[in-house]
Amino acid sequence: xxxxxxxSAGPGTLPEAxxxxxxxxxxxxxxxxxxxxxxSHRSSWYERxxxxxxxxxxxxxxxxxxxxxxxxxxxxxxxxxxxPLNLIKNGKADYLVTGVWGKxxxxxxxxxxxxxxxxxxxxxxxxxxxxxxxxxLQEDADYFHITTNxxxxxxxxxxxxxxxxxxxxxxxxxSSNILSEVYDVSKFxxxxxxxxxxxxxxxxxxxxxREDLVREIDxxxxxxxxxxxxxxxxxxxxxxxxxxxxxxxxxxxxxxxQGGVAAIxxxxxxxxxxxxxxxxxxxxxxxxxxxxxxxxxNVNFVTGSEELDKKFVREAEARGLVNLKGYRTVGGMRASIxxxxxxxxxxxxxxFMQDFERLNG
Amino acid sequence: xxxxxxxSAGPGTLPEAxxxxxxxxxxxxxxxxxxxxxxSHRSSWYERxxxxxxxxxxxxxxxxxxxxxxxxxxxxxxxxxxxPLNLIKNGKADYLVTGVWGKxxxxxxxxxxxxxxxxxxxxxxxxxxxxxxxxxLQEDADYFHITTNxxxxxxxxxxxxxxxxxxxxxxxxxSSNILSEVYDVSKFxxxxxxxxxxxxxxxxxxxxxREDLVREIDxxxxxxxxxxxxxxxxxxxxxxxxxxxxxxxxxxxxxxxQGGVAAIxxxxxxxxxxxxxxxxxxxxxxxxxxxxxxxxxNVNFVTGSEELDKKFVREAEARGLVNLKGYRTVGGMRASIxxxxxxxxxxxxxxFMQDFERLNG
Numbered sequence: 001x002x003x004x005x006x007x008s009a010g011p012g013t014l015p016e017a018x019x020x021x022x023x024x025x026x027x028x029x030x031x032x033x034x035x036x037x038x039x040s041h042r043s044s045w046y047e048r049x050x051x052x053x054x055x056x057x058x059x060x061x062x063x064x065x066x067x068x069x070x071x072x073x074x075x076x077x078x079x080x081x082x083x084p085l086n087l088i089k090n091g092k093a094d095y096l097v098t099g100v101w102g103k104x105x106x107x108x109x110x111x112x113x114x115x116x117x118x119x120x121x122x123x124x125x126x127x128x129x130x131x132x133x134x135x136x137l138q139e140d141a142d143y144f145h146i147t148t149n150x151x152x153x154x155x156x157x158x159x160x161x162x163x164x165x166x167x168x169x170x171x172x173x174x175s176s177n178i179l180s181e182v183y184d185v186s187k188f189x190x191x192x193x194x195x196x197x198x199x200x201x202x203x204x205x206x207x208x209x210r211e212d213l214v215r216e217i218d219x220x221x222x223x224x225x226x227x228x229x230x231x232x233x234x235x236x237x238x239x240x241x242x243x244x245x246x247x248x249x250x251x252x253x254x255x256x257x258q259g260g261v262a263a264i265x266x267x268x269x270x271x272x273x274x275x276x277x278x279x280x281x282x283x284x285x286x287x288x289x290x291x292x293x294x295x296x297x298n299v300n301f302v303t304g305s306e307e308l309d310k311k312f313v314r315e316a317e318a319r320g321l322v323n324l325k326g327y328r329t330v331g332g333m334r335a336s337i338x339x340x341x342x343x344x345x346x347x348x349x350x351x352f353m354q355d356f357e358r359l360n361g
Numbered sequence: 362x363x364x365x366x367x368x369s370a371g372p373g374t375l376p377e378a379x380x381x382x383x384x385x386x387x388x389x390x391x392x393x394x395x396x397x398x399x400x401s402h403r404s405s406w407y408e409r410x411x412x413x414x415x416x417x418x419x420x421x422x423x424x425x426x427x428x429x430x431x432x433x434x435x436x437x438x439x440x441x442x443x444x445p446l447n448l449i450k451n452g453k454a455d456y457l458v459t460g461v462w463g464k465x466x467x468x469x470x471x472x473x474x475x476x477x478x479x480x481x482x483x484x485x486x487x488x489x490x491x492x493x494x495x496x497x498l499q500e501d502a503d504y505f506h507i508t509t510n511x512x513x514x515x516x517x518x519x520x521x522x523x524x525x526x527x528x529x530x531x532x533x534x535x536s537s538n539i540l541s542e543v544y545d546v547s548k549f550x551x552x553x554x555x556x557x558x559x560x561x562x563x564x565x566x567x568x569x570x571r572e573d574l575v576r577e578i579d580x581x582x583x584x585x586x587x588x589x590x591x592x593x594x595x596x597x598x599x600x601x602x603x604x605x606x607x608x609x610x611x612x613x614x615x616x617x618x619q620g621g622v623a624a625i626x627x628x629x630x631x632x633x634x635x636x637x638x639x640x641x642x643x644x645x646x647x648x649x650x651x652x653x654x655x656x657x658x659n660v661n662f663v664t665g666s667e668e669l670d671k672k673f674v675r676e677a678e679a680r681g682l683v684n685l686k687g688y689r690t691v692g693g694m695r696a697s698i699x700x701x702x703x704x705x706x707x708x709x710x711x712x713f714m715q716d717f718e719r720l721n722g
Contacts, residue, residue: 004394008401011603016388019396023387027380033365033681035380037562037608040369040684073434073564074585077599081583111581196600201398203434203564203602220472222442224435225583238438239557241564241602242372247398320394323401 005345008323009151009298009336010176011196018250018340036246041239049242050235053249060255061178063185063208070207070227071235071245076101076175078225079192079205080108083171084115086217086227087143087190094118094141094168098157099126099150100329101173106145113142125330126153128290132163143169143189149177151197152327154300154334155293159183169213177297178206179255180339181265189213197297198339200248203241255339264339265296271337271346272296278350284308284357288330302332303360309333312356321349366706369684370512370659370697371537372557379611379701397607402600410603411596414610418567421616422539424546429575431568431588432596432606437462437536439586440553440566441469444532445476447578447588448504448551455479455502455529459518460487460511461690462534467506474503486691487514489651493524504530504550510538512558513688515661515695516654520544530574538658539567540616541700542626550574558658559700561609564602616700625700626657632698632707633657639711645669645722646714649691663693664721670694673717682710 006013029036032045039046054069063069072078083105084093093113095106097120109115118137119130129150137144144164149156156177164170169189178193185191190209196202207227214231223229229237258264276294279285279301288300303309309332313325326332337346367374390397393406400407415430424430433439444466445454454474456467458481470476479498480491490511498505505525510517517538525531530550539554546552551570557563568588575592584590590598619625637655640646640662649661664670670693674686687693698707 002394003389006395006399008399008404011399011401011600013399014396019388019398023384026384026387027377028364033363033683034367035375037380038367038369038372038374040372041563043369043684073436073439073602075434075599078434078583078585081585085583108584111583194600201602201604202402202600203605222439222446222472222583222586223469224439224442238436239372239555239563241434241562241605243562244564244602244605322394323404 002320004320004322005341005348006322007335007337007341007349009327009334011202012336012338013340014200015251015254015340018247018254021250022247037243039242041236041242046242049246049249050240053245053252056249056252056256057206060252060261061185061208066211067185068209068211068214068231070209070230071240072205072207072230073203073241075194075202075205076173076192077104079173079207080105081112082225082227083143083145083190083192084109084112085221085225087169087171087213088113089142090140092116092138092141094137094144096130096132096144096146097122098129098147098155100152101150101175102145102147105147105173109145118144126150126155127288129155129157129293134163134165137165137168139165139167141168143171145171145173147173148183149174149295149297151176151298151336152330153289154295154298155289156295156297162187169210177295179261179264180268180297182261195244195248200251201244203244204248267343268296268337268339271341271343272299274346274350275299275335275337278353282353282357284361285353288332297336297338299335299337300326300330300332302326306331308360311360315356316349316352319348319352321345321352363681365681365683366702366709367683368696368698368702368710370688370695372563373697373699374701375561376612376615376701379608379615382611383608398604400603402597402603407603410607410610411601414606414613417610417613417617421613421622422546422569424569427572428546429570429572429592431570431591432601433566433568433591434564434602436555436563436566437534437553438465440534440568441466442473443586443588444504444506444551444553445470445473446582446586448530448532448574449474450503451501453477453499453502455498455505457491457493457505457507458483459490459508459516461513462511462536463506463508466508466534470506479505487511487516488649490516490518490654495524495526498526498529500526500528502529504532506532506534508534509544510535510656510658512537512659513691514650515656515659516650517656517658523548530571538656540622540625541629541658543622556605556609561612562605564605565609628704629657629698629700632702632704633660635707635711636660636696636698639714643714643718645718649693658697658699660696660698661687661691661693663687667692669721672721676717677710677713680709680713682706682713
């Protein structure tokens, strides 16, 4: 069996050690005589799996005890509705629009609250993260929504650069960089993330919500869209996506084994540096975003020629470096180098880029 | 490795052949060099998997071409809201309440439409399926909602006994008996089913909807709750639960190998008969529902003594017959014998029941 280096933006590559363990215990989980896929979600077998996943996530993200951790379904897209439907009070919200997903969150939010764009980099093709100051934010907003990493355009917002108000809940879509670098959870009111980039297979949405934001809401909101229902039932109000949560749990364990998020962040910085150095040293490849705002997870680059870009993607694939085609609105190449991408994969890509430039530059 | 016979009501047992295949290709799907869990949902690899799952499901359920098949998230619970939110026109709906889930569907439906209970067997602990006639149904209802199998109480509604009106869409929750016996899809407006009983691991909801019911609806309904969005995007509006859909696809293939749903139904009737015959011949065990309405999937029985029930469940477990404890509101025992439960499992249970009666009767 030859595993490829998979640069897919999501669902993305998973740690090989995790997949091996999943394969080994697929028919018989730890002597239970059954697969995790076959377990009642009310069984003690499964409850231990979910509790372990939650406690490991709490540990590696350093989640304070006054936060609930929920395992939901529907992806970030459903959160775009759930956030306003659950946090609405005054009916106002601020959005920092730094990419495709932030814009979608804003557009969905508008259906339920008076949503305002604090700043947007759309007119420059989301090639940077706008800097804002506190004076731009509304004191009476129900929340302020940000996206910490922009998968499509390849920018990120570092923890230390987040500007927010003390009394307005900060809401973050962390789908594409959760667990890849350290964020101080205590500054957020709510964090959400789809599983399929840094946590596990698609099908789970992790929501980390400060307890005071978990409240009774308008009862006409669909029951499944009420955080309080899920929080009061420890994410077992209905059958959760058990197997996907189990897989996330294996990934959380793997992160602990790597030394935790701070240790992973160092490796991620090293991996990203290798690629960005290669781009900056190249006369063929160009980056597409402001250097300071470059993502650690999604590295976009172009040759300037659509023909050459296509050739690059095709020849890379023949070398076992797959899913490098850029997003349709950006073009060129995108290398998504999530936690599970080994540094060997990045090195192989850099080597191929250098070879390609020698032959086509 | 010793696999148990798992009588869990859901998530439930899966075919061993399916699990073996999943384990074999977990790290490398058919030479792709990656797991299905790691595949972009926009990749041709994954698209083929989802298309195959859909076409196999269409084949085994004989789904007419004027129906859309959607793979969604959120389980039956989310459908309890989505059905009224999407089908509302006159603002009226009829519900046949035959169990816990039908009642929940009705209660959630009430939030959005003038929901009316056509008949309910709740006052006799849902021990039968009420017979109705057409005159009881509203001609101007937006839909008529039924549950074809009641997981908790162990009753079912046969295809031939369904009463409905030609011009009112029939909506069925088939979560716990989809693919276990033949239903004529063409008589339904909409069928929904959570995956975790007869299709695969938890995390997918299959919705089969007649095209005329897929329509533009109130735009303030959360985008993810609009059937049209998912139908227009072939269930790829957002990242679907890819791996769980792949697993469902393997189960659909397995059903084809067994000869299709009609063949599976025969085996299911044989399996259920073995158990019900044992119960009827016993002076210790008693069934809990009307004989005619007995479910092929969920077989409830009691000894009449809580002590003995507990002993039964405990001793069965020691023999590798697990998850036989009844639902908390019913007590006693429940043997869920979904498609994937081999007849050997049912025979082993019958043998144990006979042994138990000899020693404790």
